[in-house]
Amino acid sequence: MADKVLTANRLSDGISVWLDAAGNWNESLQAAFVARHKEAVDALEATGKQAFADNKVVDVNVVDVEEVDGVLRPLRMRERIRADGPSIAYAAGYAGLTATAVPAA
Amino acid sequence: MYRYDEFDHAFVAGRVEQFRDQVERRLAGELAEDAFKPLRLMNGVYLQLHAYMLRIAIPYGTLSARQMRMLAHIGRKYDRGYGHFTTRQNIQFNWPKLSEIPDALADLATVEMHALQTSGNCIRNVTADHFAGAAADEVADPRPYAEILRQWSSVHPEFSFLPRKFKIAVTGAERDRAAIQVHDIGLHLKKNDAGEIGFAVYVGGGQGRTPMVAKKIRDFLPEEDLLSYTTAIMRVYNLHGRRDNKYKARIKILVHETGAEELSRQVEAEFAELKNTELKLPEADIAAISAYFAPPELPARAEGWANLAGWKKADPAFADWVRQNVQPHKHPDYGMVTISLKPIGGIPGDATSEQMEAVADIAEDYALDEIRVSHEQNLILPHVALADLEAVYRGLVAAELATANAGLITDIIACPGLDYCALANARSIPVAQEISTRFGSPERQAEIGELKIKISGCINACGHHHVGHIGLLGVEKKGAELYQITLGGSGDENTSIGEIIGRGFEPEKVTDAIEVIVDTYLGLRLDPSETFLAAYRRVGPQPFKDALYGDKTAEAA
Numbered sequence: 001m002a003d004k005v006l007t008a009n010r011l012s013d014g015i016s017v018w019l020d021a022a023g024n025w026n027e028s029l030q031a032a033f034v035a036r037h038k039e040a041v042d043a044l045e046a047t048g049k050q051a052f053a054d055n056k057v058v059d060v061n062v063v064d065v066e067e068v069d070g071v072l073r074p075l076r077m078r079e080r081i082r083a084d085g086p087s088i089a090y091a092a093g094y095a096g097l098t099a100t101a102v103p104a105a
Numbered sequence: 106m107y108r109y110d111e112f113d114h115a116f117v118a119g120r121v122e123q124f125r126d127q128v129e130r131r132l133a134g135e136l137a138e139d140a141f142k143p144l145r146l147m148n149g150v151y152l153q154l155h156a157y158m159l160r161i162a163i164p165y166g167t168l169s170a171r172q173m174r175m176l177a178h179i180g181r182k183y184d185r186g187y188g189h190f191t192t193r194q195n196i197q198f199n200w201p202k203l204s205e206i207p208d209a210l211a212d213l214a215t216v217e218m219h220a221l222q223t224s225g226n227c228i229r230n231v232t233a234d235h236f237a238g239a240a241a242d243e244v245a246d247p248r249p250y251a252e253i254l255r256q257w258s259s260v261h262p263e264f265s266f267l268p269r270k271f272k273i274a275v276t277g278a279e280r281d282r283a284a285i286q287v288h289d290i291g292l293h294l295k296k297n298d299a300g301e302i303g304f305a306v307y308v309g310g311g312q313g314r315t316p317m318v319a320k321k322i323r324d325f326l327p328e329e330d331l332l333s334y335t336t337a338i339m340r341v342y343n344l345h346g347r348r349d350n351k352y353k354a355r356i357k358i359l360v361h362e363t364g365a366e367e368l369s370r371q372v373e374a375e376f377a378e379l380k381n382t383e384l385k386l387p388e389a390d391i392a393a394i395s396a397y398f399a400p401p402e403l404p405a406r407a408e409g410w411a412n413l414a415g416w417k418k419a420d421p422a423f424a425d426w427v428r429q430n431v432q433p434h435k436h437p438d439y440g441m442v443t444i445s446l447k448p449i450g451g452i453p454g455d456a457t458s459e460q461m462e463a464v465a466d467i468a469e470d471y472a473l474d475e476i477r478v479s480h481e482q483n484l485i486l487p488h489v490a491l492a493d494l495e496a497v498y499r500g501l502v503a504a505e506l507a508t509a510n511a512g513l514i515t516d517i518i519a520c521p522g523l524d525y526c527a528l529a530n531a532r533s534i535p536v537a538q539e540i541s542t543r544f545g546s547p548e549r550q551a552e553i554g555e556l557k558i559k560i561s562g563c564i565n566a567c568g569h570h571h572v573g574h575i576g577l578l579g580v581e582k583k584g585a586e587l588y589q590i591t592l593g594g595s596g597d598e599n600t601s602i603g604e605i606i607g608r609g610f611e612p613e614k615v616t617d618a619i620e621v622i623v624d625t626y627l628g629l630r631l632d633p634s635e636t637f638l639a640a641y642r643r644v645g646p647q648p649f650k651d652a653l654y655g656d657k658t659a660e661a662a
Contacts, residue, residue, distance in 0.1 A: 090185065
């Protein structure tokens with residue numbers, strides 16, 4: 001079984017988040033809690049359903065990851081892009097994220 | 106351009122407040138996602154990979170400077186300082202917070218804009234020729250009819266829950282710049298022998314997973330029958346269109362399964378019932394809407410001819426830009442300017458808030474306050490005096506918007522792809538960037554000539570790959586991206602769907618494959634006046650297959 005993490009988008013701003021070991025939704029995949037056996041995956045799924053029902057997050061999914069040199073990496077490119085952001089610089093002339101970064105909730 | 110009346114203002118303001126209440130209830134947990142999702146979609150709010158996305162309607166692609174400034178403001182205040190102009194002549198913002206979208210919509214309403222019907226199974230934003238009202242080859246301005254259709258279709262109770270989304274495009278010229286034959290309904294404005302205005306009506310075109318060229322079901326529909334005939338088509342579709350399978354629910358499938366002749370018979374039967382009802386358009390109503398689109402007064406500016414010759418001689422880059430990005434206007438002293446949103450190596454269709462403001466300033470100073478969005482993801486200034494072209498060019502250079510590539514190989518259409526879109530299977534933008542960079546030199550582009558590359562990151566075909574002279578479709582195969590190439594597509598008056606040339610290419614090989622195709626074309630064309638499309642239609646796919654795959658069998662990916 002591939003290692004798994006729980007991901008979703010935050011309801012209020014839609015930003016991609018991952019469930020961490022403390023049960024919080026974190027904006028970094030690297031902070032995610034990794035489920036390595038079936039019981040842990042079941043727990044992730046239950047947590048995801050509850051968080052969706054509680055209107056904290058939407059589009060909740062369990063996704064496959066691997067750990068390479070201590071860094072979590074989703075197996076699917078779609079999930080890698082969700083974790084890392086667009087693989088491109090934004091529009092020509094765009095000043096960079098720092099000026100307009102979305103603050104952590 | 107059209108100005109809201111009291112009803113329009115009250116209606117849009119009412120919808121904003123309604124949505125504000127819905128968002129507040131959603132955030133308070135009083136509305137579940139299942140109940141809220143259709144409501145947010147009706148207001149143009151999608152959930153994408155990284156965040157929500159707000160798609161704002163730009164009816165028939167027409168904007169004033171004030172409206173463009175508002176889009177810049179939306180980008181700056183509610184997003185990350187940029188927006189993406191789409192193949193539907195709309196704009197999308199990629200990072201708005203749900204909690205702030207009602208405020209963004211309220212701001213938009215102050216300039217008579219909204220995001221209604223940019224999603225959902227309804228009649229979507231009606232699109233039109235981006236040179237409408239200015240093109241020398243135009244029979245009549247298509248925008249009054251697009252506006253009539255917009256008003257008629259806005260929250261139309263009978264057509265708000267169709268089997269699937271529905272797209273209408275209108276052109277007023279023989280040269281089709283609105284791709285009407287790949288729309289659910291395509292309307293071609295024309296005059297009959299008596300000099301009366303009417304439409305050739307096409308039905309059942311579309312791209313997506315089942316690309317179809319529309320069938321003409323009427324040679325000439327009098328303008329007064331526009332709404333009754335369209336209603337007849339919609340009724341036949343609403344009744345018989347499939348609701349059991351999302352992928353077979355568009356009208357193109359109905360037309361295909363029913364046959365154009367039988368479908369036409371059904372439409373005509375329905376039309377006979379509707380023809381002399383309240384749907385008949387009174388001449389006065391057509392005139393009233395047309396008055397909003399009255400051609401601007403264009404004073405003679407004959408001095409521009411001499412000025413232009415001098416400026417071109419003095420500045421070869423300006424001369425290149427004029428040659429490529431300025432088209433003849435119906436008034437000889439004026440031109441239609443294409444502002445390329447395709448900088449070499451850049452992101453097709455993206456513009457920063459600063460760039461939007463620069464375009465607004467230029468439009469106000471030199472272009473009678475009119476801006477258009479083209480379905481090719483560029484901006485247009487439809488009325489610019491030749492005498493003002495140099496000043497316009499300088500302004501565009503300062504805003505990094507003066508790329509001289511309209512219609513050339515680097516003027517690429519690309520959907521947002523997997524970098525943003527929740528539906529995508531592969532990235533589009535980086536592929537466009539690499540192709541643009543590879544072919545970016547002005548000399549090489551000029552040598553290749555007109556060539557339209559269109560890239561989609563999934564089978565839904567928002568990047569119009571089916572009608573690209575060279576089309577690229579990104580798919581996911583064994584967890585990796587792969588790009589299928591089609592050749593010979595075209596979205597103009599001679600519409601054709603591109604043919605898959607063979608097995609797909611990995612991301613790192615796709616630009617090389619494009620180069621092989623381009624070099625093959627350059628080697629076999631009769632002379633430089635034979636475009637890529639003309640050459641392909643003459644020789645067919647085989648020389649390109651041979652060049653790409655050699656002796657190996659070219660199996661479709």
